[in-house]
Amino acid sequence: MTNQQRGKLYMALYRTDAIVLGYRNLGEADKILTLFSPDKGKIHAVARGVRRPRNPILAGSQLFSYSNFLILEGRNLDTISQCEIKESFYKIRQNLESMAYGLYFAELLRVSTPLEDKNQELFRFFLKTMYLLQKWENIEILSRIYEVKLMAIQGFAPELFQCVGCGRKSFDKIYFSTAMGGILCHDCHGKDTKAINITSDTLNVLRKMLMGTYEELEGLRVKKYVAEQLKDVLDLFILHHVDHKLKTAEFIKDVNKLNIGNSK
Numbered sequence: 001m002t003n004q005q006r007g008k009l010y011m012a013l014y015r016t017d018a019i020v021l022g023y024r025n026l027g028e029a030d031k032i033l034t035l036f037s038p039d040k041g042k043i044h045a046v047a048r049g050v051r052r053p054r055n056p057i058l059a060g061s062q063l064f065s066y067s068n069f070l071i072l073e074g075r076n077l078d079t080i081s082q083c084e085i086k087e088s089f090y091k092i093r094q095n096l097e098s099m100a101y102g103l104y105f106a107e108l109l110r111v112s113t114p115l116e117d118k119n120q121e122l123f124r125f126f127l128k129t130m131y132l133l134q135k136w137e138n139i140e141i142l143s144r145i146y147e148v149k150l151m152a153i154q155g156f157a158p159e160l161f162q163c164v165g166c167g168r169k170s171f172d173k174i175y176f177s178t179a180m181g182g183i184l185c186h187d188c189h190g191k192d193t194k195a196i197n198i199t200s201d202t203l204n205v206l207r208k209m210l211m212g213t214y215e216e217l218e219g220l221r222v223k224k225y226v227a228e229q230l231k232d233v234l235d236l237f238i239l240h241h242v243d244h245k246l247k248t249a250e251f252i253k254d255v256n257k258l259n260i261g262n263s264k
């Protein structure tokens, strides 16, 4: 965009729905919010004065809040002028485990999405995930489903139905290659020395996660060793695509350690 074009846009107002994905503090009382909007994609906007009590846009600037925003376009940064809350998702913030996963889901979305890249399907998917995060029984499984589906919507669906080396569809042994983007048979697994051996149970769960809707997957039961394999495979898969160590993944580990401590 040229400076002249920027000049023309200056002071324009627009209205959009959006979810708060994150923020950082600015000056003494402001925050720069990272918003995710169905019409605009990921955007940044300043929320003035929201670190002071009784600010009119305070509630809408909370993490994960879903609101309708009125935003003033600026030369460099847009500024939120009003907001009307549609869903505060306060239940997510009330519980340490769902908070940790909410932060992780938001961070994964942030780092895998370019600025101002409108994607309504991705928005609907993320909003739905946040609703489910409030009530899903096994959040770790929800997290694996979210990872698989998020990558698929972003255009990185793994090939799970034939060997990415030779096209074979039946397997004695199965390997998962993040570099090659899918499964490898025994004959081909040498093509990626980092490919991980997985069981047919794990492959079946991965296929269900990729193909099934959230409604179909709610209540999905997964054996412990399968859950561990899924985590190993998807951690590498995510790292390969987002090329970014995720800060919130560490937070989840800490929270899970706490939970284990509590159950003893």
Ligand SMILES: [Zn+2]
Binding pocket: 163, 164, 165, 166, 167, 168, 184, 185, 186, 187, 188
């Ligand atoms: Zn093969």
